[in-house]
Amino acid sequence: MIANHPFGACLPTFGSCADRYCLSGYGGGGSTMEEMLDLSMQVPGLDGIELVGNWHVNDDNIRTVNKMLADRGKKLCMLVPDLWTQAKWGRGSLAAPDAPTRRAGIDEVKKVMDWAAELGCPFVDVWLGQDGFDYSFQADYTEAYKWIREALIECAGHNKKTRILVEYKPREPRGRCFIDSAAKTLLLLQGLDDIGVLLDVGHSLQGGENVAEAAALLHSYGKLDYLHLNDNHGDWDDDMMVGAVHLVYYLELVYWLKKVNYQGWLTLDVFPYREDGVQAAIQCKEWMEVFFAAVDRVGMYAIGEVIRNADATKSTALVRQALGLSTIKA
């Protein structure tokens, strides 16, 4: 747990990460799913694991997943349908230009929803990473949004035991992705109460959002369902450790999570190419604990008062006070 929130991690945290240059991976971590799960045991307080279709689960091993997790005392906090790990999705999944691929995408989501329901996993993360464009005059924008919305509506009705969450991201692996911001995701899901949103902190920062504002906005529309935690330099999804760059943004995010009474998962989505994954996960957790403690140090009421007065000089003083660095009281 992190401050009474269930604490999860994406399984690749404990594997060897590759990129387009170092195809065989940077080394470290486990190679099999069980080795990676074993490593996850070394992270104190880790409650759940997020798994990706094709990479971790498939038609052959899906029945054994629960036992693998239960043996290690972990819950399955999220199952991610594979709409992006194979060449067949290279031109898109739910918004692919050809109808058979769109149909295959819908079938994949439905299948994973059934798996999730059977495994007692509450969520399925629809991340449309391949749905977008690299070049001008490459995509039919109006059709694409229609296809995505219709596909999501069809999937949401498929299995009521699990909730679809849409994860937005501005770009990568496409040069530009269709579902790229909190506001656009809300627009996409207007009137669709059965579908929620997964807020990935790094995606929000990459898109130039203030992630605290994004969280509050999503909450206002009843769609702040799940969080991915990581950090970056503000221009790309570097998937770095929590708090590596955006300390103050994280502090404000945690205030708003408490303010809107977010009770959901805090799940790490980091790519420790060059770091030990276990140590990286521990450091992320430590920072999250510190942010929650820092908000408590100042107090929700006191922070609320500063915000009500909209005085930035008081805001910056409260950041120091929260981090235990103040010489004068906020």
Next chain:
Amino acid sequence: MDFKLSTNLAPFSRLSDRFVPGGYGEGHPFEKALELVSKIDGIDGVGLGWPSPLGDGAKLKSLLDSLGLQLGTLDTNIYTEARFKNGSFTNPDPAIRRAAIDRTKDTIDAALAAGAPDINLWPGHDGFDYSFQGHYANAWEWLLEGLAEVAEHDPAMPISIEYKCKEPRANTYISNMGKALWLVERINKPHVGITLDTGHALAALENPAECAALAMRAGKLQQVHLNDNYRDWDHDLFPGAVNVWELVEFFFWVRKLGYRGWYSLDIFPYREDGHKILQTAVLACRTCWNLAGELLERNIDQLLQSGDHLEAKQILWELIYDRKDTKALSLKDQ
């Protein structure tokens, strides 16, 4: 003036990213990929990495000769192996720094045997992701030392250092033209120059034309890589896909200042057919190259000197508007 265009083998290779490690397509074996490149109209050369599957510079040369391809450059591979993940020339481990130097010397030897005009050197892992991770002072010292050593190895082979602002590291040391120029000026050898990758310049929020002028003023523009992006990342799109005017302006300046080297396509067509995207890239490059030639003929330089850039823009739009058949034009040199 000669427009020498080459490409690397990426358009005919299996291309992966971190989400699709199995690759977006099948790709072709090395020799087949070379054969496919040799069939593209308008491409005369190929840039290859070292070590090569052929294992021998002379063998490489005879294979390329038989295909009618020139070797545009030989690229020292110090970035696809996990051992270089914490840096090549700036790795805190002296054994890895030594391995990078040795690899580069091997590349120089192979380049001499293969008849390459230069070697390309991109220290992609030399940088940092986190604050308090890099020892900046040591890193730049090691860069200078290591590069000075490889420059001594055989001055007959030019070394072209390629800069890039990020990826695979979140921050790269040699990240922009200013730093690259500072570095090669410090090394101060006539055969050590700079690779200007237009996409890297755009991702670093530079203007490739200005970068070229700076490097050429110092006599240090050794090699040019062509590609395009949205100025936020090295997307490696085909040249002119996004920043068309920047490409025309770039060609204007390198032609004006008399660059004589290769123009090498460095694109990553994950989702495109290799043959077709290279044809498209050739058409885009030749068209922009020819436009730049027409601007030179119209003496745009004088308008720039007098500060009348609007007059220059009017001429540019007229050239575009009057163009009846871009394809025909692109196929004849200006």
